[in-house]
Amino acid sequence: xxxxxxxxxxxxxxxxxxxxxxxxxxxxxxxxxxxxxxxxxxxxxxxxxxxxxxxxxxxxxxxxxxxxxxxxxxxxxxxxxxxxxxxxxxxxxxxxxxxxxxxxxxxxxxxxxxxxxxxxxxxxxxxxxxxxxxxxxxxxxxxxxxxxxxxxxxxxxxxxxxxxxxxxxxxxxxxxxxxxxxxxxxxxxxxxxxxx
Numbered sequence: 001x002x003x004x005x006x007x008x009x010x011x012x013x014x015x016x017x018x019x020x021x022x023x024x025x026x027x028x029x030x031x032x033x034x035x036x037x038x039x040x041x042x043x044x045x046x047x048x049x050x051x052x053x054x055x056x057x058x059x060x061x062x063x064x065x066x067x068x069x070x071x072x073x074x075x076x077x078x079x080x081x082x083x084x085x086x087x088x089x090x091x092x093x094x095x096x097x098x099x100x101x102x103x104x105x106x107x108x109x110x111x112x113x114x115x116x117x118x119x120x121x122x123x124x125x126x127x128x129x130x131x132x133x134x135x136x137x138x139x140x141x142x143x144x145x146x147x148x149x150x151x152x153x154x155x156x157x158x159x160x161x162x163x164x165x166x167x168x169x170x171x172x173x174x175x176x177x178x179x180x181x182x183x184x185x186x187x188x189x190x191x192x193x194x195x196x
Contacts, residue, residue: 004047014033021034048066075107080175104148114196130192130194148177
C-alpha cells in the first residue's frame with residue numbers, strides 16, 4: 001500500500017510538471033515530461049491492484065478489476081477535456097474527438113468482457129452473490145456498460161455532424177455514467193472478491 005501511495009504522489013507531481021511544461025515548454029519537452037505521469041499512473045494502478053488483489057485469477061483479480069475501469073474512466077475524462085477545446089476553437093478537426101470516442105467504445109467493450117470473464121471464473125457462491133445484487137444489474141451493467149455505450153454513441157453522432165456543444169454535453173454525462181458503473185463495481189469487488 002505504501003508503494004501505491006508513493007506512485008500516486010509521483011503521478012500528482014508529474015501532472016503538475018506536465019501542466020507547467022504545457023504553459024511554457026516546447027512540444028518536444030512537453031511530450032518527454034508527459035511520460036512521467038503516464039508511467040507513474042500505470043504503476044499506481046498496478047500497485048493498487050497488488051495491494052487490493054484477490055486469489056481469484058491467480059492473484060491478479062485486483063489488476064483485472066482496476067485496469068479496465070481506469071482505462072474507461074480515463075478515456076471518458078480525456079474525451080470530455082478534448083471536447084472543451086472544440087468549444088474554444090470550433091474550427092478544429094473533429095477527427096481526434098471521433099478517435100477518442102472510438103477508444104471509449106473499446107474500453108467499454110474491455111470492461112464488459114472483464115465482467116463476463118470474472119463471473120465465469122468466480123466460485124458459485126461469489127457469483128451468486130454478485131448476480132443477486134441489484135446494484136450490479138442497475139449500476140454496473142445498465143449504467144456502467146449499456147448506458148455508457150449509448151451515451152458514447154450519441155457523442156459519436158454529434159461529433160460526426162460537427163455539433164461540438166452537444167458532443168461536449170454528452171461527454172459530461174458519459175463521465176457520470178461511467179463512474180456510476182465503475183464505483184459500485186469496485187465496491188462489489190471488495191465485498192465479494194469477484195473483479196467485476
